[in-house]
Amino acid sequence: MESLSHVFHRATERVGTWTDNLLFVYEERKANVKEFVQTWIKVQVQHQAQILVERIPPYVKKRLYDPNMPTCVKGILHGTIDGFWPDLRHEIMWELSVMIDGDQKTYDEGWGLVPEKCCLLAFFRYRRLFPYDKGIWECLRDPAFVVVNLLCYVPVYGIWAWMFLVIFLIIDQKDEYQLVYFILSFKGCQFFFWGIIKGLVGFLLYFACVTFPNLKEVAATGSRCMTDGPGMAELYQIIVASWLLPILLVWICVILLPYSEEKGRSKLKILQDAEDDAASNTKHVDSPQSNTTREAKLKAGGYLRMMLIFDFVVFVLCVGMLCLIVWTQPHTGNNSQISALYNALDDNWQVKQTFHCCQFMYGLFSIVFVPFNLPFLQAVLTHTVPTAYDKQGRCCKFKGAEPPKPDEEDVLRASSLLLSKEQVDGFMTNLKTVMAGGNVSMQDIVRSRVGNLTSKLEDEPRLTGVISL
Numbered sequence: 001m002e003s004l005s006h007v008f009h010r011a012t013e014r015v016g017t018w019t020d021n022l023l024f025v026y027e028e029r030k031a032n033v034k035e036f037v038q039t040w041i042k043v044q045v046q047h048q049a050q051i052l053v054e055r056i057p058p059y060v061k062k063r064l065y066d067p068n069m070p071t072c073v074k075g076i077l078h079g080t081i082d083g084f085w086p087d088l089r090h091e092i093m094w095e096l097s098v099m100i101d102g103d104q105k106t107y108d109e110g111w112g113l114v115p116e117k118c119c120l121l122a123f124f125r126y127r128r129l130f131p132y133d134k135g136i137w138e139c140l141r142d143p144a145f146v147v148v149n150l151l152c153y154v155p156v157y158g159i160w161a162w163m164f165l166v167i168f169l170i171i172d173q174k175d176e177y178q179l180v181y182f183i184l185s186f187k188g189c190q191f192f193f194w195g196i197i198k199g200l201v202g203f204l205l206y207f208a209c210v211t212f213p214n215l216k217e218v219a220a221t222g223s224r225c226m227t228d229g230p231g232m233a234e235l236y237q238i239i240v241a242s243w244l245l246p247i248l249l250v251w252i253c254v255i256l257l258p259y260s261e262e263k264g265r266s267k268l269k270i271l272q273d274a275e276d277d278a279a280s281n282t283k284h285v286d287s288p289q290s291n292t293t294r295e296a297k298l299k300a301g302g303y304l305r306m307m308l309i310f311d312f313v314v315f316v317l318c319v320g321m322l323c324l325i326v327w328t329q330p331h332t333g334n335n336s337q338i339s340a341l342y343n344a345l346d347d348n349w350q351v352k353q354t355f356h357c358c359q360f361m362y363g364l365f366s367i368v369f370v371p372f373n374l375p376f377l378q379a380v381l382t383h384t385v386p387t388a389y390d391k392q393g394r395c396c397k398f399k400g401a402e403p404p405k406p407d408e409e410d411v412l413r414a415s416s417l418l419l420s421k422e423q424v425d426g427f428m429t430n431l432k433t434v435m436a437g438g439n440v441s442m443q444d445i446v447r448s449r450v451g452n453l454t455s456k457l458e459d460e461p462r463l464t465g466v467i468s469l
Contacts, residue, residue: 126390178387183304
């Protein structure tokens with residue numbers, strides 16, 4: 001009797017072990033099938049989205065078609081679309097990949113491993129410059145934020161140059177977006193103040209000194225413009241230093257760009273191909289309207305690096321023009337012409353006014369950076385992801401202001417349209433049955449769905465009224 005009980009006990013243990021093993025294998029295969037289905041669905045959705053996106057250039061060309069359009073205009077238009085399309089396509093596909101397969105948990109885990117910055121640096125980064133969880137309108141309510149940003153637009157006595165130096169020392173020089181944003185912020189100010197304001201001020205000063213001369217000054221010096229013309233009010237050394245310092249900081253950012261990271265780039269779970277494309281240097285895209293192979297500029301900075309090369313050429317030409325004009329025009333100062341370039345005295349009015357003209361021309365050519373400052377075009381032309389700083393001073397993805405909480409009615413309406421966990425599990429069970437060769441009754445599935453919907457309507461009378469309406 002004892003031996004029979006012992007055998008029964010051992011058989012029960014083995015059956016329990018087999019049952020546990022079967023359950024483990026079942027859950028493992030269920031998870032594998034679920035992962036396979038999710039991967040397949042995401043890949044198919046990405047593929048279909050790519051097919052639809054590729055139809056955009058022909059559609060745009062068709063909508064812009066005009067039989068009376070000149071051939072040269074048509075060629076320029078189509079060439080612009082074909083040249084601009086690879087970069088736009090890359091950004092569209094990346095955003096779709098993040099929507100389909102974004103892995104916020106992995107990004108947050110990596111972000112949490114970044115060490116905190118010192119309290120002073122964290123204070124200036126989050127409270128005074130770029131908070132990651134605040135919109136622009138909330139930041140404008142902070143007087144200190146407004147003052148710090150307004151000081152970057154004060155062109156007198158080199159104040160704005162020193163403010164850009166402080167900002168450069170505060171930002172994270174290892175993040176690509178922060179470097180690009182610093183360059184574009186300075187170039188935007190350069191175009192506005194050197195290209196527009198200086199030109200307007202110079203014209204008004206010349207108009208005043210020529211049209212309304214002071215007879216005493218004319219008798220003593222020969223012209224009022226020699227003392228009151230453009231560039232004569234401020235100390236020459238300060239003007240030169242405030243001109244060269246931000247340009248030097250910009251080229252330091254250009255040197256740091258190839259070694260920077262995209263700290264705001266989202267992570268993907270399955271669609272690693274899109275992530276590899278975002279990390280690669282270049283990407284070849286076949287244009288549907290031509291046999292040539294296009295490339296999206298995915299190197300650090302994108303097209304910004306090309307514009308900075310153009311900016312450097314303009315800078316060299318302006319400096320060469322300054323040297324040429326100073327060398328060829330009449331010299332009335334006490335020091336030499338060469339020393340007057342960096343140490344102009346009060347009587348070197350030709351040097352000061354020529355320098356003012358060179359600043360104006362150099363700033364005017366900065367108009368090429370204006371498209372880079374537009375939000376949508378900035379992402380397409382530079383392929384950077386906006387970043388900001390958290391309360392610990394760490395550089396992270398820009399979050400923005402918190403959206404308003406949805407109403408209870410909207411939540412109920414959305415929940416009625418989404419699949420519940422029971423429905424997902426039922427779908428996986430039916431899928432496994434079909435894959436194993438079994439049959440699934442669609443009538444039973446429909447009846448179950450109708451029964452679940454009826455029970456929801458009975459439990460939520462308010463939702464019943466909404467749906468009935």
